[in-house]
């Protein structure tokens with residue numbers, strides 16, 4: 001018997017679904033028959049991903065959206081409900097990473113932007129979709145955090161701060177909404193080879209330093225996250241909530 005996840009016909013939103021980790025998550029979901037709205041700023045990348053996955057069983061709907069803007073997020077949910085139906089699954093994956101460097105060079109405007117894009121976006125989307133999930137008897141939310149939210153990243157004050165914040169939102173929402181049928185989990189990737197992390201993997205000495213310490217001494221790939229994400233969103237993970245799954249080659253072991 002083929003291994004299948006019960007995602008067929010489900011409606012999902014994946015922010016940042018046009019490339020990198022979000023794209024790998026989208027691929028697994030549409031392969032399993034879910035209809036997925038992918039949302040980010042650059043329409044071209046979104047449309048290219050939608051075309052690439054057009055042969056898979058679920059539909060991919062590209063929606064232009066800056067997750068740092070409340071009105072864009074409201075429009076995103078309205079569009080998804082109109083085009084695909086009520087939202088069963090939400091993946092808060094989009095993130096930015098400004099203000100890297102010495103922490104005394106970080107200012108309040110940088111903090112505002114990081115919180116808007118990496119944290120408030122998730123809160124705003126949850127507020128929009130969660131009441132419907134509860135009314136329909138269930139749903140699933142997945143936040144893409146980082147192992148830097150578990151242990152401070154050198155020179156990454158704001159990144160670690162926002163990811164740690166999203167971890168606590170995950171666990172708090174899981175406690176509150178579990179009894180109402182909504183599961184909330186997080187995946188904390190280690191170093192994954194995407195545009196986001198090229199500062200590290202484009203330099204052999206930085207890669208060696210980072211992955212050399214891992215039990216699994218290779219760079220992670222987006223597909224390493226995609227399968228786990230699809231499982232966490234599916235009913236097959238129905239007894240799993242409030243968890244932060246590190247997918248990091250064992251870096252945090």
Ligand SMILES: NC(=O)c1ccc[n+]([C@@H]2O[C@H](COP(=O)([O-])OP(=O)(O)OC[C@H]3O[C@@H](n4cnc5c(N)ncnc54)[C@H](OP(=O)(O)O)[C@@H]3O)[C@@H](O)[C@H]2O)c1
Pocket residue numbers: 015016017018019020021022039040041042043045065066067068092093094095096117144145146147188189190191192193194195196197
């Ligand atoms: N790669 C790693 O090593 C690593 C490790 C730990 C955690 N993560 C996390 O994994 C997630 C995905 O990152 P990735 O590695 O896949 O990076 P990526 O390939 O650079 O993708 C980042 C995505 O976020 C979107 N995005 C950025 N700012 C946005 C905004 N204001 N509004 C809407 N979308 C926005 C981008 O789309 P547009 O440019 O089109 O807006 C893009 O789709 C992030 O949460 C990141 O923190 C990554």
